[in-house]
Amino acid sequence: MIEYIIALITGITTSYLYSSIEPFLQKRKKQETIEDRIRKLTSSMDEAAKLIGQIESEINKRSMLAEKLNNDIEYYEKLKNINANEVEAIAQVLRSELYMEGKRSFWKGVSVNFIFFLLGVFASYLITKFA
Numbered sequence: 001m002i003e004y005i006i007a008l009i010t011g012i013t014t015s016y017l018y019s020s021i022e023p024f025l026q027k028r029k030k031q032e033t034i035e036d037r038i039r040k041l042t043s044s045m046d047e048a049a050k051l052i053g054q055i056e057s058e059i060n061k062r063s064m065l066a067e068k069l070n071n072d073i074e075y076y077e078k079l080k081n082i083n084a085n086e087v088e089a090i091a092q093v094l095r096s097e098l099y100m101e102g103k104r105s106f107w108k109g110v111s112v113n114f115i116f117f118l119l120g121v122f123a124s125y126l127i128t129k130f131a
Contacts, residue, residue: 082090
């Protein structure tokens with residue numbers, strides 16, 4: 001019986017000592033070395049550099065868009081400030097261009113239709129002669 005009590009006391013003592021010492025052993029195992037910290041720092045710096053590059057490209061895109069919008073604003077401001085005489089002059093130029101294009105288009109259409117007319121006459125002649 002004493003042997004059981006001694007074994008029990010020994011087990012309890014061992015368990016208590018292990019539970020007391022274990023947190024210190026865990027800390028010692030978990031302590032980072034300087035190499036680990038340097039690796040973490042390097043990877044963090046690489047990630048930060050990538051993010052900075054992405055932010056810079058986004059800023060460049062937005063600044064180009066803002067520049068284009070400013071150019072568009074200037075262009076439309078100039079268009080807005082055209083007076084009535086300039087508008088009439090532009091309209092006359094456009095009307096004369098459209099008129100000339102209409103004439104050219106008419107004569108092109110007549111030419112194409114005449115060619116198809118001649119082809120039709122020739123085909124009719126061939127069909128009646130050889131049929």
